[in-house]
Amino acid sequence: MNKNRSLKTEILFRLVIPLIFFVIVDAVLSYFVTLHYVDQAYDRWLLDSARSLAQEIKVRQGKAVVELPPAALEIFKWDEQDKTYFKIISTEQETLAGDKGVPEPLSPETDWSHPVYFNDTLYGEPVRIVSMLVTLDDAPERIFIHVAETLNKRQAMMTDILLADLIPQIILVILTGIYLLSGLKRGLQPLHILAKHIAGRSSRDLRPIPESHVFVEVRALTDTINDVLEQLTQAIATQQRFIANAAHQLRTPLAGLKLQAERASRSQDMQTVKPALVQIQNCADRMSHLTSQLLILAQSEPINGGYELHAVDLCELTRRTCIDWVPKALQRNMEISFECPETALFVDGDDVLLRELLVNLLDNAIAYGYEHGNIAVKLDQQGMPRLTICDDGPGIPEREIPKVFERFYRIPGSPGNGCGLGLAIVKDIAELHNARFKLGRANAQGGLCIELDFNT
Numbered sequence: 001m002n003k004n005r006s007l008k009t010e011i012l013f014r015l016v017i018p019l020i021f022f023v024i025v026d027a028v029l030s031y032f033v034t035l036h037y038v039d040q041a042y043d044r045w046l047l048d049s050a051r052s053l054a055q056e057i058k059v060r061q062g063k064a065v066v067e068l069p070p071a072a073l074e075i076f077k078w079d080e081q082d083k084t085y086f087k088i089i090s091t092e093q094e095t096l097a098g099d100k101g102v103p104e105p106l107s108p109e110t111d112w113s114h115p116v117y118f119n120d121t122l123y124g125e126p127v128r129i130v131s132m133l134v135t136l137d138d139a140p141e142r143i144f145i146h147v148a149e150t151l152n153k154r155q156a157m158m159t160d161i162l163l164a165d166l167i168p169q170i171i172l173v174i175l176t177g178i179y180l181l182s183g184l185k186r187g188l189q190p191l192h193i194l195a196k197h198i199a200g201r202s203s204r205d206l207r208p209i210p211e212s213h214v215f216v217e218v219r220a221l222t223d224t225i226n227d228v229l230e231q232l233t234q235a236i237a238t239q240q241r242f243i244a245n246a247a248h249q250l251r252t253p254l255a256g257l258k259l260q261a262e263r264a265s266r267s268q269d270m271q272t273v274k275p276a277l278v279q280i281q282n283c284a285d286r287m288s289h290l291t292s293q294l295l296i297l298a299q300s301e302p303i304n305g306g307y308e309l310h311a312v313d314l315c316e317l318t319r320r321t322c323i324d325w326v327p328k329a330l331q332r333n334m335e336i337s338f339e340c341p342e343t344a345l346f347v348d349g350d351d352v353l354l355r356e357l358l359v360n361l362l363d364n365a366i367a368y369g370y371e372h373g374n375i376a377v378k379l380d381q382q383g384m385p386r387l388t389i390c391d392d393g394p395g396i397p398e399r400e401i402p403k404v405f406e407r408f409y410r411i412p413g414s415p416g417n418g419c420g421l422g423l424a425i426v427k428d429i430a431e432l433h434n435a436r437f438k439l440g441r442a443n444a445q446g447g448l449c450i451e452l453d454f455n456t
Helices: 007-054 070-077 152-187 189-199 216-266 270-299 314-331 351-368 422-432
Strands: 057-060 063-066 084-090 094-098 116-122 125-135 142-150 310-313 335-339 346-349 374-381 385-391 436-443 446-453
Touching: 007 070, 007 084, 007 116, 007 125, 007 142, 007 152, 063 094, 070 084, 152 189, 189 216, 216 270, 310 314, 314 335, 314 346, 314 351, 314 374, 314 385, 346 351, 351 374, 351 385, 351 422, 351 446, 422 436
Parallel strands: 335 374
Antiparallel strands: 057 063, 084 094, 084 142, 116 125, 125 142, 310 346, 374 385, 385 446, 436 446
């Protein structure tokens, strides 16, 4: 498609070209209709001429003769535009009067019960001919009259009628085209105003486009643009909140790192330096964990078209992830059990993000579960693939469940050095994979049980 196509030109062509086509069709139909009626009118005159000749045929002694005075012949042939020829023949005497070259009907099966009309040429000119049979009571022979006339009057009348019909239509097409062009220019003016309005905005101005002067047909476009602007506004606001929260969370370990570094630099004894180094290491570990979580969170955000999902064996992925986290669980004397169907369990997803989801759930279960506790990981197929991870820790109070999915939110008094991003990451990745997320108690004594239902 030509990128320089004009909407105005497109609409104009779509309106004017059919109009020109209809005028051409009308001209063709007018030509044949006019030809029919012009031939009909002049054929009557041509037949009248043949009948006037029939009146000049007399019978003398049983034979037909033509008595045509020169004055009458001159009157018969007089015409300002056309030439008239005639021929009167008899079946017994052949030519009685007129021009022998006048053509006759060639078909032997000609019906002579009525006059016969046909076109032919005479002396190199096209002519219209009428032939008729004359029967005389006193003469046994059959007499035929053939009258030919050139077509100048017919063509002149055809031209006059067609011009009278076509010239107003051509003028109408021209005037209609001019009117449509000016009308389109006025009609498309609001689009140009809208384009100038949008072009004149700054990159920070994401207000909705006003629709007070927008056509109904264009409102679908402006509504779509306004929806995109609203999404951009929300995305920018979310990004700004994310940056502000990330800066706030990074500030604490950085301040601790700086403080411990200053403490270590003032100490002269290695024994007093070691605690500061331990704190520096803890701060560095926390910052590393926070940075990793922030990167994963940012990676899981582009939900609309950000990833191409493909079939992932959830059983195999979960098994490998659990095996990788067994050493960390053993550090707290915890056991990880894993249960899945014998057959592969496929879901549409991104294996990297699904692994991060599992990593965060296992990390939370290990970090907040009781020592010497158990973590049960189960996969089953109940209409759709379901992943369940349960621990026997203190669990999450019901009043805190709506809050734990918020970024950087931690339950007051929670142990460990978490940054409040784990479940937020899990929520974003679950939404990316169109999975339903549910938190509940693992048993009557407490614990936390997380269920994820995947749509295949």
